[in-house]
Amino acid sequence: MRRFLAATAVAAGCAVTPFVVPTAAQAAPATGVVESVEPLAAIATPPAAGAGARLLYGSTTVGDAPTTASAAVYFPQGKPPAGGWPVIAWAHGTVGIGDDCAYSIAGPGARERDWAYLGAWLDQGYAIVAADYAGLGTPGEHPYLDGMVEAHNIVDAVRAATAEYPSLSGKWVVVGQSQGGAAAVFTARHATELGGPDLDYRGAVGTGVPAYIEDALQFLGPNVPPIELGPHLSAYVLYLLAGLETAHPELGIETLLTDTGRDWVERGRSACLEDFGNELSANNVVLGTLFARPLSSLPDAHGMLASYLGLPESGYDRPLFLGHGLRDTDVLTPQTLRFAATLMARGEPVTLKVYNEDHSSAVNASLVDSIPFVRALFD
Secondary structure (H helix, E strand, C coil): CHHHHHHHHHHCCCCCCCCCCCCCCCCCCCECCEEEEECCCHHHCCCCCCEEEEEEEEEECHHHCEEEEEEEEEECCCCCCCCCEEEEEEECCCCECCHHHCHHHHCCCCHHHHHHHHHHHHHCCCEEEEECCCCCCCCCCCCCCCHHHHHHHHHHHHHHHHHHCCCEEEEEEEEEECHHHHHHHHHHHHHHHHHHHHCEEEEEEEECCCCCCHHHHCCCECCECCCCCCHHHHHHHHHHHHHHHHHCHHHCHHHHECHHHHHHHHHHCCCEHHHHHHHHHHCCCCHHHHECCCHHHCCCHHHHHHHHHCCCCCCCCCCEEEEEECCCCCCCHHHHHHHHHHHHHCCCCEEEEEECCCCCCHHHHCHHHHHHHHHHHCC
């Protein structure tokens, strides 16, 4: 009853007393079941939202282990339509892997961009369920770029939110950018099976999707790369190494690194993207100097990376929209275009649109195409 009253108050825009985040010693709730509801901080609430809430709910992490995850729910202004607000599951881009970086706690790193983007969807009459991903803002480590973990977290967040709020419809799509673009693609492939009969999954949108990055990452090692990369790229790689340590402790990723490399990975576990990137840049960090042994010295390194990062190339049962900036240097743009071409060649229901934009600015540029694409999914 306490949770129900709190959820009702939050949906109505009223203040409620925050609940305590569960500790690791407490049992996680069943998957897709809300454990508690908290008010969102102003910093984590889009200006266009009529109301918002932070949910703690049951999901899974590495090895299908049960965990407590968190998500933000944003409601449009006004009264819900008959049948409830249709739902967009927002899969956010990289914010960092520390708890303080969680979207439902600190809001987006690219604040102006994301609030404009999510505001456009809210203005169209969609409620938004934004999963933080396992280990962000809740107990445990975040297995960065583990697409199947993120897919479970996203579907479970939608199930939890739609069960908690009668004003939400069971009809939903997933929309994501960058890290979240890959998460949206994984979710698109598995949403129907993971969601079951209680949810009505309609399709997906992914922008800035990183594809086949395992082809480049396999060459990481001493003096590779030999030059300083952009601060975000360096941060992404260090987050990924931390994620691999979390998902595959048996690999001994730390043994590939120098003492300095291990120190930078450890710093990355708590530093959010913008601050971490600035720190890496200020210290002129060159990733190739952080390795004692090449990543390729691991057994079947490419196969291991592909199993962890590789995007599904078949089996999509609903339409998928991919939007990409041709000046995107945060991900390997030719590889993303290769991924889209692979899906097209296999007869998958994919639509590709490209924009003369970089990684960040393509997000809002894509709205001219993605809004009508999503609207058609609900017709």
